[in-house]
Amino acid sequence: MTWSNQEWWPDLLRLDILDDNAAELNPYGEDFDYAEEFQKLDLDEVKADIQDVMTDSQEWWPADYGHYGPLFIRMAWHSAGTYRTLDGRAGAAGALQRLPPESSWPDNVNLDKARRVLQPVKLKYGRQLSWGDLIILAGNVALESMGFETYGFGGGRVDEYKSNEAVEWGPETEWETTDPERFEDEEVGSLKDPLANTVMGLIYVNPEGPYGEPDVEGSAANIREEFDRMAMDDEETVALIAGGHTFGKVHGADDETDVGPEPEAAPMEQQGLGWDHDFEKAGMITSGIEGPWNSTPTMWDTGYIDNLLDYEWEPHKGPGGAWQWQPATEEEREDIEKAPDAQDFDESEEPMMLTTDVALKRDDDYREILEDFQENPDHFQEAFARAWFKLIHRDMGPKDRLLGPEVPDEEFVWQDPVPDADYETVGAAEVAELEDAILDSDLDRTERVKTAWASASTYRDSDKRGGANGARIRLEPQRNWEANEPDVLADVLDTYEDIQAEFNESRDDDVRVSLADLIVLGGNIAVEQAAADAGYDVDVPFEPGRTDASAEQTDSDSFEPLEPKVDGFRNYIGDGDFNDFYGSLEERMVDKAELLNLSVTEMTALVGGMRALGATYGDSDRGVFTDDPGALTNDFFETVLDMDYEWEPVDEDAEVFEGFDRATGEKAWEATRFDLIFGSNARLRAHADVYGAEDGEEDLVEDFVAAWSKVMQADRFDLE
Incomplete structure (x- = not known):
């Protein structure tokens, strides 16, 4: 085996994660416009095709209950659920679930089969439908087919064709282990940044409980930390877990069957499929936990919540050798309504619960939400619809980036909205006037550069958040970030606001300038001055059209992770x-x-x-x-x-x-x-x-201006 440079010198600074930003890795070519292709789709036809494959059980991989819906929901959930707020990475965009390491995570066992079931749909639509959109849309179609009313769907997820090596998953060298280095102090509540999942190879937390033990208190704490790092509050957390566990079952029918290697380690003849085994019922070895949550695993109802709250539960080792929970008494086990066997409808299965489920019941705040959902099913429906929509779109950025006829009219604060301009934006003559006003002010060149950089460099291409548009640098929390030198920044913003007010008030037409545009313009002309002092005449491109967001349009807590350390x-x-x-x-x-x-x-x-x-x-x-x-x-x-x-x-x-x-x-x-x-x-x-x-x-000046302009306009999705 030939070692790589990184293996020879483990401390070598990894710069290769920047190479993808300079390379065209899309096999459709650099002129490919996915948004344009997606708009050609008949979404109703696509959904009908998904419905057809979802209810057509395949002999090579039989569907539970004759319906792949629960499997598709799990696939979509596990695709979107990797998203974390601390660096905005992972999530459904890019369809990274089909690439390593996510393709071979233990938590994604048999999702390779779900994607293979959907393959005919992908082949039919080709470039018009990305895997990223197909995976998420399949989850929505699955929910709708089982009686749930989703909040909508927005397309626009462009597929990746190479694993994202920039994502830090943790220090572990084995799946489903928990290295102490993953945490700062103790396990609960102290995950190191930017991690969100508490166990290597699992999307969220260990369903058996922390360290594989049925510790409900520790499990509740892990759930709260993990979902907080996905930007979900307690109600959204309970809605997602309760809504997701309304459908399907978990698989762990025995603990003796040998399961083959994951897809990335499987032999070539398996053609990208992993976890092969000889158990007589295909698909029955997945998590190691066995059973459904309720008696109606392909129907939207409150069966999961009813079972969780109405029965007492005790831990035991299930047939797969994993910790799971059963009704605490023989009388309750006889009383609880059984579900049909997933493959043999003449047989039945007793519902079970995970440690993570019982943790919701035992935690006072979570339980209060569960009880409200049980008493108010309509609230449960709405809460899950909104939380699910947020889950599957959280990494997509502003609403304007969402494509298709099912994008809801409502704009959510977590989408970092900026207002539409109700005025005419400045043209060349007005820009020249504003440049003179900035140069006549007491702002020095360095202040203008630093303010423009502080505003624009908050942008994250991972989840399309941040950037100069909205001028959120003048709002909490950004205006008080230490890196932004708050006292100096306040003076700079005061000056810009004076220039803005004087300009806007002097107009007898509909032309106005935003503070966001002024901040970028001030930085741009500072760069032009600096280049001139070095003997170079350059024009830094300026595209007006930014607007100023309000405090009401800004979820200040969700911006905290963007603060530069x-x-x-x-x-x-x-x-x-x-x-x-x-x-x-x-x-x-x-x-x-x-x-x-x-x-x-x-x-x-x-x-x-x-x-x-x-x-x-x-x-x-x-x-x-x-x-x-x-x-x-x-x-x-x-x-x-x-x-x-x-x-x-x-x-x-x-x-x-x-x-x-x-x-x-x-x-x-x-x-x-x-x-x-x-x-x-x-x-x-x-x-x-x-x-x-x-x-x-001269090369430096040219390259600096190009890179500076790229950062200043990184969030201008309206220019794409």
Whole structure:
């Protein structure tokens, strides 16, 4: 076996996660427009086709109860349910469930069969229907076919064709294990960022209970932390679990059958299918837990809630050898209504519960919600419909990105809405007038650059959140984030608001300017000034049309995860108390670049340019390797490459360094790991060679302007 560079040098900074941002990995080609293709679909026809395959049990993989609906719901749930708020990664977009590692997670056992059942539908519609949309739509069709009224469906999920290597899943080297390193302190309530699932290879929590023990109190705490990291409150959590467990069953008919390897380890002749076994009823070995939750596993009702609340439950080891719960007395076991056997309708099965189910009953807050749902089935229906819609669309971004005839009219606060402009946006003449007003103000160049960056760089391509549109930098919590230097920011915003008010009040037409546009415009003209000071005449593209969101349109709590703990582009290092898996400052910088959808080249140009502009946190001199800060020069790269200096860490943390003149021994510079990585890492040094050369400055200016514009317009979905 040939080792990779990463295996030879485990501490080597991983830059390959940025390569996908610079490459076209779509087999349909770079001109492919999925949104345009999706709009050609007859969605009713697609849903009818899904309905047909869903109720046509296949001999090679028989459907439980003759209906694949519960399996499709699980497939859709497990696709969307990987989403986590802390970095916005995973979720249904991209259909990553069909790629490793998700394709082979123990929690996704036999979902390979669900996708294979749907294969004819995918083949029929080809490029017009992505796997990402098909998987989620199949879940909706399944719910509707069993009597549930969904809230709607929005398409637009573009498939990925390569695993997302940027997703950090945890330190474990085995599935279904829990490494202490996964948690900061104890298991409950202390998952390290950005994790959401509490067990490697499981979507959420261990259904048997923490560490595989029937601990209902610990299970409730795990559920609350995990669903909070999916941006779900208690009612949404209970609605999702109760609604999902209304359908289908779990499979663990015995604990002796040998189950074959997962898809990614299966032999070639299985053609991508895994978990092969010889049990006489196909599909009966999945989680290891056995049984349905109620007597009507293909019907929407309150049967799950009724069983959970109306009976007492005790733990026992089921036929699959796993902890599960049964009615506590023989009388209750005889009394509870049985479900038909999933394959032999002449036989019956006794309902069961998971430790995670009983945890809902034993937790006071969760139980109160369950009791309300039981007394008010209409509320249960509405709560599950809304929570399900949020679950399957949470990673899609603004409502305007959703496609198709079933997108609901309602706009949810979790979609980070911005208002439609009820005015005419500024044109070239008005932009020139505003530029003059900004230049005549007391705002200096660096303040304008930092404010524009702080506003726009909140964008995350993972879930399309953040960005400059909406000007949420003026709202809580962003205006008080430490990285944004709140006192300075307040003065900058006051000045921009004065310019905005004076301009808008002076108009005798319908033209107005938003604060969001002013913030970006101010940064853009600062970059143009900096380039001019270095001898280059550039125009930074500016597209007006942003609007200003209100506090009512902003869920301040959900924006907390976007707060930067560090920012390599501004050379900002927070308090250093990082409860996460990133081992160095430079890893955090690369992670931020990946979320901004930047390539290695774009990241390099932005860091070097921002240092030249002096746009550092607190106006620090760290990394500002120039005697002429404010001009867009290549001085940063010249100094990084200059062997006239030697570097020493200031303490054992080796996060901050001092640079000394080799000839005089005098301190010349101060730098962080964010800076020196461009000299120590071979690949980044290769880029520094380009920009630091005598003929490299013009390339730097050109690349910086392009990368800056990309960040400033990253959230302008209206321009796509």
